[in-house]
Structure formats: structure tokens, C-alpha cells
Amino acid sequence: MNIVKPGFTYDVFTRAKADAGLIEAMRGVKNRVPREGLNAMATASLKNGSGPAAFYIGLWSGAHIPDGEETAATLASPVTEVTTYSQTGRLPLVLGNVADGAVSNAASLARFDMLGTGTINGAFVSTVQAKNAATGTLYSVVRFPNPRAFDASLYLELLVGFQFTSLSL
Template sequence: MDAIAKCGFSYDVLTRRKDNGMVLAALYGAKNRVPREGLNDIATAYFKGGAGPAALYIGLWSGAHMPDGEETAASLHTLVTEVTEYSQGGRLLLDLGAVADGALSNAASLARFDMLGSGTANGAFISTTQAKGAGTGKLLSVVRFPNPRAFDSSVYLELLAGFQFVSLSL
């Protein structure tokens, strides 16, 4: 059953200067892993009449972890360090637009992290919980960037996240 269907998020990350918006670094097409917890939540909400999440939130993480699909919202904080050095009070709302051809993204409302300190973001995740550092809710995506994203208080990180279902032939 593992090869029947594919789905997942893809991420673009821009590092922009706060003072003029100039792009300092760009990463395009980083592919995620939808953890088992996320796959189960999607299947339950759609095929078993379960409730879908009220909202989705995007966060950043640092650390050496390589996603393997076994991450959960409860275990993520033991595997990585959540990046919280940004001005917003919680993880950013993932405001997804209309569905077309089995896909949707936040292209019309990018997640913009207004960085306050210095550090490195090695990846991103999508959760059903807004609070920074929370280990509750469900984890729908975890991605490790191919190259770390360095930041300091002079920049913001802007993330485009898109989700797609892919129909496969047997």
C-alpha cells in the first residue's frame, strides 16, 4: 500500500532584508515528508468523517534531525529545536488558497517570519497548534532544507508552502 498515492508539501524560502526587501538567499522546491501522524489525520478527516483542523500553522526548526516520517507533534521538540526568535507571538498561520488540480498553496499570503536574533533554520514544519514550542495537536509536514537558512535581526524569512496530491498509475 505504500506506493498507491503520494502527497506532500513543497517549500520555497526567501531570506529578505527588512530595510529594502532585497532577496539575500533563496531556496526553491524543498520537499517534505508527511509524517505518519499527518497521513492518518488526513485520511481520518476525509475518509472516516473526522474533523479537519480549524487552522494550520507553520514553524521553523534547527538541529541535525533527518525527517523519517515517525515524527509527531508530541515528539518533534525532542528531535529538533524550534526557532522562536521572531516577532510574531506564535507560529504563523498557513493561509492556503483555493484548490486547483489537487493542489493548493499560500502564494497569496506568504508566511513572513520577522527575525529578532541570530541563528539558523534547518527546516520547517506544519502543525495544527499555534503556540511556539507546543507539543500538542497534529504534525502534517516536516522538511529539512538542503542548505541551512542563516538569519539575524536584519532579515525576515518568507516561506511559500504548497500541498499536492499526486495520482499514480499501478
């Protein structure tokens, strides 16, 4: 039996700003849903709690390996948020319709127009748009298998999806 774990999956596309040519693609990177995100999902879905108004995608650098104990308030300690992109805040995660227990931003990829130079080691999903914010709720944190170097000639597109899984008896 093939078991699919629930959680977020990321595809990252590195493209040239000059012609939108694909330079590199990384597909199917699974995340760690931190305890904070799991508790928020369970509260919203099973305890009649309120869900977040919106989700936002951020990028990070650093050597951290997600362990599930990260929170929006503590993420800045083990990682450094990458903020060298032209947009004024973290990018909205615009999710489409839910189908078969899954949802993604396939119709509206998050495009980070990079500035300067640096390295990205991972991404995260939060409920707060402000760069470097330590508030809100952290729903996902992922470390990429390989760092992504960037400079001002590139942009990154992220396809982010979430999938639940159903047990078959």
C-alpha cells in the same frame, strides 16, 4: 512516466528588512508527511472525521533528518524550535483555493520577522499556533538542503503548498 509524490513543498526566501531585497531563494524543497499527518488526512477525508480548524508554520534547528515517525508531541526531542521572530506564535498557513489537487499559500506568504541570530535547518506544519507547543497534529516536517543563517536584519518568507497526485491507468 514522471511520478510526483504527494506532500508539502516549501520555497524559502531570505530578504533584507531594509529594502525587501532578495538575498537568497531556496525552491522546491519536498517534505516528509509524518504518519501522524497521514492518519489525520485519511481520517478527515475518508472516514468523515473532522479536519483541523487551522494550520501553522514553525521553524526548527538541529541535525535531525525527518523519518516520518515525528509527532507534534515528540518533535521537540530531536529538534529545537526556532522562536526568535517577532510574531507571538507560529505563523498561520493561509491556504488559497484548491485547483488540480493542489493548494498553497501563494497569495499570503508566511513572513517571519527574525530577531537576534541563529540558524534554521527546517520547517514544519502543525495544528497548534503556540511556539514550542507539543500538542496538536504534525502534518509536515522538512529539512532544508542547506541551513539558513539569520539575524535581525532579515525576514524569511515561506511559500508552502500541498499537492496530491492522481494515478493514470
